[in-house]
Amino acid sequence: MAAQWCIGLMTGTVMDGNVDIAMIKTDGETIEEFGPYTLASYPPQTNQLIAEAMEAAQSWNFASKEPEIFARAEKALSESQAQAISQFLSKNRISAQTIALIGFHGQTVLHRAPKDGQKGATRQLGDGQIIADMLNIPVIYDFRTQDIEAGGQGAPLAAIYHQALLRRAGLSDNPTDTAILNLGGVANISWWDGNNTLIAFDTGPANAPLNDWINSHNQGEMDRDGLIASRGQTDEDRLKKLLQNQYFTQSFPKSLDRNSFTKDMAKGLSLENGAATLTAFSAAAVAKGLEMLPKHPTQLVVCGGGRKNPQLLREIETRANTKTVQAEELGWRGDAVEAECFAFLAARCDRNLPISFPGTTGVPMAMSGGTKAFVS
Numbered sequence: 557m558a559a560q561w562c563i564g565l566m567t568g569t570v571m572d573g574n575v576d577i578a579m580i581k582t583d584g585e586t587i588e589e590f591g592p593y594t595l596a597s598y599p600p601q602t603n604q605l606i607a608e609a610m611e612a613a614q615s616w617n618f619a620s621k622e623p624e625i626f627a628r629a630e631k632a633l634s635e636s637q638a639q640a641i642s643q644f645l646s647k648n649r650i651s652a653q654t655i656a657l658i659g660f661h662g663q664t665v666l667h668r669a670p671k672d673g674q675k676g677a678t679r680q681l682g683d684g685q686i687i688a689d690m691l692n693i694p695v696i697y698d699f700r701t702q703d704i705e706a707g708g709q710g711a712p713l714a715a716i717y718h719q720a721l722l723r724r725a726g727l728s729d730n731p732t733d734t735a736i737l738n739l740g741g742v743a744n745i746s747w748w749d750g751n752n753t754l755i756a757f758d759t760g761p762a763n764a765p766l767n768d769w770i771n772s773h774n775q776g777e778m779d780r781d782g783l784i785a786s787r788g789q790t791d792e793d794r795l796k797k798l799l800q801n802q803y804f805t806q807s808f809p810k811s812l813d814r815n816s817f818t819k820d821m822a823k824g825l826s827l828e829n830g831a832a833t834l835t836a837f838s839a840a841a842v843a844k845g846l847e848m849l850p851k852h853p854t855q856l857v858v859c860g861g862g863r864k865n866p867q868l869l870r871e872i873e874t875r876a877n878t879k880t881v882q883a884e885e886l887g888w889r890g891d892a893v894e895a896e897c898f899a900f901l902a903a904r905c906d907r908n909l910p911i912s913f914p915g916t917t918g919v920p921m922a923m924s925g926g927t928k929a930f931v932s
Contacts, residue, residue, distance in 0.1 A: 557907060559588040560656035563644075563693075564899030565637055567663045568740040572777065572861075573603040575637050577644050578895035579655075584903030587724050592648045593892040596640035598633075605629040606663055609681060613665040614815065618677045626665070626681060633663055634686040641691060652693055659902030660684050660697040661894075667813040669709050670918075676811075678710045684929035695929040696902035699911065702925040708917035709811040714738060715756035715916045716904070717897040718746040725886045735846070735853040737872075737880075738894065739763060739862025741814050743842060746916075747849050755849065756916040757808035760841025761817040762862045766834045769819040773827045782867025785835040788828030794821075798837055804844040809918035838862075839871030846876050859883040859890040902926070 559581045566576040575598065579591030598606075609629035616623050637660065645652060662682025670676040684697030700710035718736040727734055728750060736746045741764035746756040766785075767778045779785055798821055803810065821837060822830030846852055858880050862868055869880045883890035901911050905926035912919045 557583050559583045559586070560903065561591060561654050562657045562659060562899035562903050563641060563655055564659040564661075564895040564897060564902065565641070566661050566895040566898055567633075567637075568860075568894065573598050575640055576892060576895035577640060578889070578892040578899060579650075580896050580899050582900050582903050584900060584907050584909050585720070587720050587900070590889065590896070592644070592650075593889055593895070594644055594647075595891065596644065598636050602632045602636045605632050606681070610665050613679065616666070618666065618668060618679075622679075626679075629663075630681040630683055631686065633681050634683045635690065637682075638687040638690040641687070652691055655693050657899075657902045657906055658684075658687060658691070658693050658695045659699075659898035659900070660687055660695050661699065661898045662697060664814070667711065667811065669811045670704075670707060675707060676704050676710055678704050684927065688929040688931055692931050694931055696905045696926040697929065698927040699898070699901060699905070699925050701927075702923065703912045703917050703919055706912075706919045706923060708912055708919035709809050710917060711811040712738075712744040712746070712756045712758060712916065713901060713911055714744065714894065714897045715746040715748075715754050715913070716911060717893075717900045718756075719748050719754060720900065721886075721888060721893070722748060725888070732851045733854045735849065735856050737842065737856045737858050739838075739858060739860040739865075739868065740894070741767075742812050743838060743862070745842070745845050747853065749850065753850070754913050754915050755808065757810045757845065758812040759845030760803070760812070760838060762838050762860070762868075763865075764814050765817055765819045765821060766831060766838070769822055769830050769834055772819060775827065779831050779835070779865065779867070782835065782865040784828055785831035785867045788826065788830070788832030790832045790836040791825060791829060795833060795836055795840060799840055799844065804841065808848060809914075809916060811917075835865070835868050836871050836875070839868060839875045842872050843876035846878065853878060855879045855881050857881050857883055857886060857888075859888065859893040861891070863890050
């Protein structure tokens with residue numbers, strides 16, 4: 557099958573009020589060309605609805621009928637992302653007819669991993685049919701449900717795209733020295749042996765607890781450049797206790813909800829010491845994850861917003877005993893990787909190629925996924 561232009565959308569658990577829009581030319585197996593990329597902001601009212609839906613999801617916890625705010629937030633989110641794509645295409649002078657598919661992740665409001673024989677559950681707000689109807693472009697969405705129903709974790713899904721990136725960067729001959737680390741609200745890692753073994757899992761939190769800690773002290777939305785954490789001291793005794801959480805001894809595949817680890821881990825500490833401790837915790841969780849891989853990588857290619865935090869990267873290098881490499885050093889776009897991933901996954905799902913694997917989400921066999929919204 558010839559490569560086609562696809563658009564990917566990603567709104568992560570970091571909850572920054574933005575949607576990543578990225579365009580790639582792909583057949584779902586290789587990356588032929590990178591297209592434009594942008595970060596588009598939601599209207600304030602849409603972001604407020606999403607925040608309220610996230611809060612309602614914590615009380616709901618998959619236990620009953622969905623909160624009514626889900627439907628309102630889903631409609632607003634889908635319409636906002638369709639409008640953002642329309643503006644993206646117009647700005648880049650791209651005809652909608654050029655786009656074969658849109659990969660629409662939606663906004664995760666709650667994720668529960670399988671446990672003790674009980675299947676997991678996941679909920680992403682997003683109606684692909686709304687986007688297909690507004691833009692007259694087919695949309696693949698709801699990427700995680702089939703994986704969950706098959707007994708998988710439903711996350712992470714990026715490993716097969718990371719594999720394609722490694723191939724494109726010429727690292728496929730000896731990829732075991734390199735792992736890809738995405739630092740979003742949650743951190744996840746991908747590792748490939750160059751043959752048939754593909755491993756991926758969430759290592760722990762990345763930016764979410766730290767961002768929430770900074771925000772709760774009215775110091776902005778994030779620890780920009782890690783400056784606040786760099787002025788603090790890590791509470792090593794507290795950190796040691798936090799790392800005793802059973803998640804870190806649990807074998808992969810494994811996945812986390814955004815709120816599996818929260819800012820309350822730093823409760824009682826000063827602003828600076830809390831930031832330092834939460835930053836060190838995210839880094840130490842990465843180190844714990846690397847210990848589980850068949851081979852300890854000598855370098856981590858970092859993508860996602862957390863790669864812009866020098867303090868976090870220093871902590872990772874120290875605690876994980878490995879080198880960090882910015883995605884851009886390999887010719888990738890560190891902010892765009894997740895959005896690109898869902899363009900890639902859309903192409904795979906459209907061809908019924910697998911997006912989930914036993915070593916990435918824990919499904920019994922490699923399987924495809926997603927729901928297709930056709931143009932009416």
